[in-house]
Amino acid sequence: MFLQLKNINFKYDGNHQYVLKDFHLQAAKGEIVSILGLSGSGKSTVIRLIAGLEVPAGGTIEINGRLVAGPDSFVPPEKRKVGMVFQDYALFPHLSVYENIAFGLSHLSKAELSARVNSLLELINMSEYGSRYPYQLSGGQQQRVAVARALAPKPDLLLMDEPFSNIDCELKQKMRGEIREILKSESATCLFVTHDKADLEDLSDRSITIEPN
Numbered sequence: 001m002f003l004q005l006k007n008i009n010f011k012y013d014g015n016h017q018y019v020l021k022d023f024h025l026q027a028a029k030g031e032i033v034s035i036l037g038l039s040g041s042g043k044s045t046v047i048r049l050i051a052g053l054e055v056p057a058g059g060t061i062e063i064n065g066r067l068v069a070g071p072d073s074f075v076p077p078e079k080r081k082v083g084m085v086f087q088d089y090a091l092f093p094h095l096s097v098y099e100n101i102a103f104g105l106s107h108l109s110k111a112e113l114s115a116r117v118n119s120l121l122e123l124i125n126m127s128e129y130g131s132r133y134p135y136q137l138s139g140g141q142q143q144r145v146a147v148a149r150a151l152a153p154k155p156d157l158l159l160m161d162e163p164f165s166n167i168d169c170e171l172k173q174k175m176r177g178e179i180r181e182i183l184k185s186e187s188a189t190c191l192f193v194t195h196d197k198a199d200l201e202d203l204s205d206r207s208i209t210i211e212p213n
Helices: 043-051 097-102 110-123 139-151 169-185 197-202
Strands: 003-010 020-027 032-037 058-063 066-070 082-085 157-161 190-193 206-210
Touching: 003 043, 020 043, 020 206, 032 043, 032 169, 032 197, 043 058, 043 082, 043 157, 043 190, 082 139, 097 110, 097 139, 110 139, 139 157, 139 169, 169 197
Parallel strands: 032 190, 032 206, 082 157, 157 190
Antiparallel strands: 003 020, 003 058, 058 066
């Protein structure tokens, strides 16, 4: 399996109750998996653990055959090759669309960087928007830029936390289809947290539901 979480235990500091207890999760290469659950069930905690933003109290996490968290091992977030799209997209307001997508590509030559950014702009159907700034974009356009920026460094895994929560209902269905096409064209493995069952029907290959402890 491309992604494996085994026997994960986690509780937040000062909390006696475990948010996750003996939790397991698997995802295959190129699979889009949605994580459903009630508020407080631990959906976002799973994403944060995989990203390396939290440390499990027990269990192991493997990404692409590499142990990134375990009893005697912890790989920091910046070395996990994981991309993340936050609920509010977290685009840099002072950077253009082009510069936002290019942000994590400083290791590339100028020609390689330009080719990668322009290919992603084309992929998200925003080739004419490279010089615009986030405040000049609609919510759906900002979302596509956020996904492109997360995919730009070619991460092993993409994580999305409630990616459609700030988009009106009319636009959601269109965006689900567009994001699925983008992920599949990049052969991206993706986990996303949602509370909307329509997300899993239109976007994911498979879903799991987390029951609160």
